[in-house]
Amino acid sequence: MQLVFTAEGRSWPIRLTGDALRTRSALLASLPLRLQLHTPKIAGSHIYWHAPFVEDVEGATHVLDAQAGAFIYWPVRQFLEITFAPLxxxxxxxxxxxxxxAAVEGIAELAATLKREQGHRVIEGTLALTEGTELAAAGDTSSVLPADLISRRKVxxxxxxxxxxxxxxxxxxxxPAGPIFAAEAEARVLHELLWWIRAGxxxxxDAVLRQTMAIALxxxxxxxxxxxxxxxxxALLFSLRDATEEGVPVAVLVDEAILVAGRIGAWLDLLIPWNDLNEAFRAALD
Structure with missing residues (x-):
């Protein structure tokens, strides 16, 4: 099965392979996707966007073993990524x-643009099935979560x-640096802690996990x-905190909280001109 990734007036085909059927199903159910692209802060050599689903790792490939051009899902970061060189x-x-x-050079060029311009503008893209590909109808999407929470998360x-x-x-x-850095760090730490709660x-x-989740939120x-x-x-985070006392199953609630916290962190990340800050930091130290 083939997807098409589009950004900045260019398109690249992505071929789905392997047997990560659970994650693939979650991905396909979310298509077509409008994407906001992020530049890496540490590892480099990849572009990524936020994944609108929560799944555990399948196949467990070490990230340093991913070949150039790999299309990967990084669960705890909740990113979908395309690599173009060793991390x-x-x-x-x-x-x-x-x-x-396709050749990785085009993705490397897009990554260079993204590195320079994140924080100055949001670079968007799309991910969709190739034309003519059809999927089976999605299954039941009913939830035990309050409808208001689901609606606000979608917004x-x-x-x-x-x-x-x-x-x-x-x-x-x-x-703006102080509030933005503080908020991004708070959201990132919450997101990671929620993944730890999920693994727990x-x-x-369940009572311990509920209490931990409520305190963190x-x-x-x-x-x-x-x-x-x-x-x-x-206000949305406070509503999720309140939901920990409403009898919603922990497994459902923690996944919803992960989707919310991760998305908050992702929006905040897009405001930060990471490359400019890194260059300024280097210059100040040198």
Whole structure:
């Protein structure tokens, strides 16, 4: 099965291979996807976008063993990625979904543009099935989650929340860098902790996991509200905190919280001109 990835007026075919059937099904159910592309902060040599689903690793390939042109899902980061060269030293297990069915040079050129321009503009793309490919109808998507939570999460995924978008406009003392860095770090740590909670199912009592989730959501929401001058985004996190007391199964609730926290972190990440900051940091130290 073949997909087409499009960005900046160019298109690249991606061929799905392997037997990661659970992750592939989740991916196909989410197509077509409108993407916001991110530049790496540490490993380099890949481009990525946020995945709108939560799945455990399948196949467990070490990330450094992924070949140039690999199309991968990185669960704990919740990214879909295309590599174009060896990554720097990182230690993680990922799912290989397929490979770029074209030369990697075009992706490397896109990555160079993305590296220069993230934080100055949002570079968007799309991921879709190739023309003429049909999928079976999706199964039952009913949920035990409150309908309001699902609706608000879908809105969050569609557009950057206004309280995040306006962070770049402030010129108060140490703004916008202070609130944006603090908020992005809070969201990233929450996202990672929620993945740890997810992995703890079966090892810890549900009551312990619920309490841990509630404390983590409350702490992050409070920090975003009280220190980063946000309102809409913390309100959604507070609602998720409240849902921990409403009898929603832990497995369902933690996946929903992961989708929300990851998306908040992704929107905040797009505001940061990482390459410019890294170059300035190097210059200051040198």
């Amino acid at each position: 720097q030293a990182e230690n993680a297990q990922i799912t290989v979904l397929g490979h770029l069915d 969050l995924w569609q557009e950057m929340p206004a309280d995040i978008a306006r962070l770049t406009a402030s010129r108060a003392i140490m703004h 199912q079966g090892q810890y009592d 409350d702490k992050t929401a409070t920090r975003l509200r009280d220190f980063c001058h946000m309102d809409e985004t913390p």
